[in-house]
Amino acid sequence: xxxxxxxxxxxxxxxxxxxxxxxxxxxxxxxxxxxxxxxxxxxxxxxxxxxxxxxxxxxxxxxxxxxxxxxxxxxxxxxxxxxxxxxxxxxxxxxxxxxxxxxxxxxxxxxxxxxxxxxxxxxxxxxxxxxxxxxxxxxxxxxxxxxxxxxxxxxxxxxxxxxxxxxxxxxxxxxxxxxxxxxxxxxxxxxxxxxxxxxxxxxxxxxxxxxxxxxxxxxxxxxxxxxxxxxxxxxxxxxxxxxxxxxxxxxxxxxxxxxxxxxxxxxxxxxxxxxxxxxxxxxxxxxxxxxxxxxxxxxxxxxxxxxxxxxxxxxxxxxxxxxxxxxxxxxxxxxxxxxxxxxxxxxxxxxxxxxxxxxxxxxxxxxxxxxxxxxxxxxxxxxxxxxxxxxxxxxxxxxxxxxxxxxxxxxxxxxxxxxxxxxxxxxxxxxxxxxxxxxxxxxxxxxxxxxxxxxxxxxxxxxxxxxxxxxxxxxxxxxxxxxxxxxxxxxxxxx
Numbered sequence: 001x002x003x004x005x006x007x008x009x010x011x012x013x014x015x016x017x018x019x020x021x022x023x024x025x026x027x028x029x030x031x032x033x034x035x036x037x038x039x040x041x042x043x044x045x046x047x048x049x050x051x052x053x054x055x056x057x058x059x060x061x062x063x064x065x066x067x068x069x070x071x072x073x074x075x076x077x078x079x080x081x082x083x084x085x086x087x088x089x090x091x092x093x094x095x096x097x098x099x100x101x102x103x104x105x106x107x108x109x110x111x112x113x114x115x116x117x118x119x120x121x122x123x124x125x126x127x128x129x130x131x132x133x134x135x136x137x138x139x140x141x142x143x144x145x146x147x148x149x150x151x152x153x154x155x156x157x158x159x160x161x162x163x164x165x166x167x168x169x170x171x172x173x174x175x176x177x178x179x180x181x182x183x184x185x186x187x188x189x190x191x192x193x194x195x196x197x198x199x200x201x202x203x204x205x206x207x208x209x210x211x212x213x214x215x216x217x218x219x220x221x222x223x224x225x226x227x228x229x230x231x232x233x234x235x236x237x238x239x240x241x242x243x244x245x246x247x248x249x250x251x252x253x254x255x256x257x258x259x260x261x262x263x264x265x266x267x268x269x270x271x272x273x274x275x276x277x278x279x280x281x282x283x284x285x286x287x288x289x290x291x292x293x294x295x296x297x298x299x300x301x302x303x304x305x306x307x308x309x310x311x312x313x314x315x316x317x318x319x320x321x322x323x324x325x326x327x328x329x330x331x332x333x334x335x336x337x338x339x340x341x342x343x344x345x346x347x348x349x350x351x352x353x354x355x356x357x358x359x360x361x362x363x364x365x366x367x368x369x370x371x372x373x374x375x376x377x378x379x380x381x382x383x384x385x386x387x388x389x390x391x392x393x394x395x396x397x398x399x400x401x402x403x404x405x406x407x408x409x410x411x412x413x414x415x416x417x418x419x420x421x422x423x424x425x426x427x428x429x430x431x432x433x434x435x436x437x438x439x440x441x442x443x444x445x446x447x448x449x450x451x452x453x454x455x456x457x458x459x460x461x462x463x464x465x466x467x468x469x470x471x472x473x474x475x476x477x478x479x480x481x482x483x484x485x486x487x488x489x490x491x492x493x494x495x
Contacts, residue, residue: 017127018134024380028367032165033118033138036361039161040116040140043153048115050097056087058100060348074124074133090122094139095345095358102143102356103349112144118363141358143346148279151176151313151341152286154359158317158337159296165366166375171321172336175300177314178280179307179340181248184273185266188244189237200235201245205304208249216249217242244268251301256284259299279313305338312341315359323372333369337361381494382431384411384487388418389440396444400437400483407484409491428454434494435487439480451476451486455494 014020021029037047056075073092078085091097094117102113118138127133140157142150155174162172182205191197204219211219218224220242223234244266251262260277267273280299287297303316317337339359346354370376384404386397397413404411414424428436438450457474478486 017132019132027380028376029136029363032363032367035165036138036161036363037116037118039157039164043140043157045114045116045140048098048101048117049119050101050117052091052119053088054091054097054100056089059089059092059096060345072124074122092123093121094119094137094360095141095342098139098141098143098358099345099349099356102354103346106350112142112150114140114142116140136363138361138363139358141356143356144354146343146355148282148313149286151279151315151357152283152290154339154357155283155297155315156287156290156292158315158339158359158361159292161361162317162336166370166373167319167366169296171373172317172319174297174315174317175303176280176283176297177299177301177303177307178276179310179312179314180272180276180279181263181267181301182276182307184268184270184276185244185248187270187273188266188268189241197235201237202308204235205245205249205307208302208304213246213250217246220245248301249304252299256294256299259301263301276312283313305335306340309342310340311343313357314338314340317361319369321373333372336365336369380432382428382433384409384435384437385424385428385431385433386411386413386437387421387424388414389421389438391418393444396439400439400449403484404487407488409484409487435490437483437487447480448477449480449483451478451483451490453490453494
């Protein structure tokens, strides 16, 4: 009789496209979300926490991934007694759930409704370096007003948020464009209602950052050779038809007035184009009134990402400082936030157009930027560790740690096997602890404690001579009653 096969043990691996976040990363993200929420709250936005799961019908348009069921979302079908049921999906952003919430509760919500939301979203797309299937978003939106003041306010709030979390003025720029201006350009090109041609032009415009003016001109007309030598077919427009697009993309001037004048030339007689320029003019005037100058927020027609989705103003926050990529080349850090006006989203539920505008901040991107600038410590400081010299005196050690915690100092008692004292100090090192507290039998009898400055000790061990080591002791003997005061003194000296 054959032996039954043993059930194989599950592999302890993170699912593809996901990752685990440990103490320091979680703490840093939590602190950043708190700082961002503070700014949003100061601007009058209310918090909203909606379900992580929505019906597929409510989510509407998905990410374009034709090789996967439900095009880019994690979806499943609820099955009832008739083997039928709603399709459900994890949310892929925080905007689509807002549209459902507003449509469902609009009679109970104020108009305009100002909300912010923070949390993970999920996308069922191919993962890559730095590209995960779960990531955090941090959104703020105003629903129910067509006023350009709402858009100007979002841009100002985005600027304030970046400075609050540690990106100084001069290291970022919020850039503003308008989809209506692009629609005016498409009209000036004579494309009419040719949806396929308009989509091809939009896709080509979206490549401006990568291929530049000359590349866009080639892609709009006869086509071009890419870096690998492969030929990419062009849209097939004439040079005259392509010219309004080039004029639009390159219309940024030395000041806002010059930029707007160039845009007027690009859209010609188009009314919708003129409306878009008027909206940009309003936003610029409102920002000027709030003392948000061109060093923080500027009108820039080269902002083209998202123009296929938004219906009016579009904005993007870009970090302008340089970093080194994996090949050692200098490059700008790039975009950490984007948003705009989307007046059609709620209409899917209500049948009525409801104006809305909002912004989404990539929290993980912002954290990476702060690490690049050295504004977040590479390694977080751990707790003060109270060592255990006598396991029968655990109550004494717990009393010490309680005193430290009550004084607002992060602390813990070593809870492993106390037999080997060296292992306790290794544990403290692994925890990146700043201080170890030691009280053996002799110290207890004499009413004293030993306090070891682990940070200073490590520095001395790296380079100090014996004489320097004697002059700069890293271990202090103090009366038991001075424990908290001495620990705080050492912590303050380490800052």
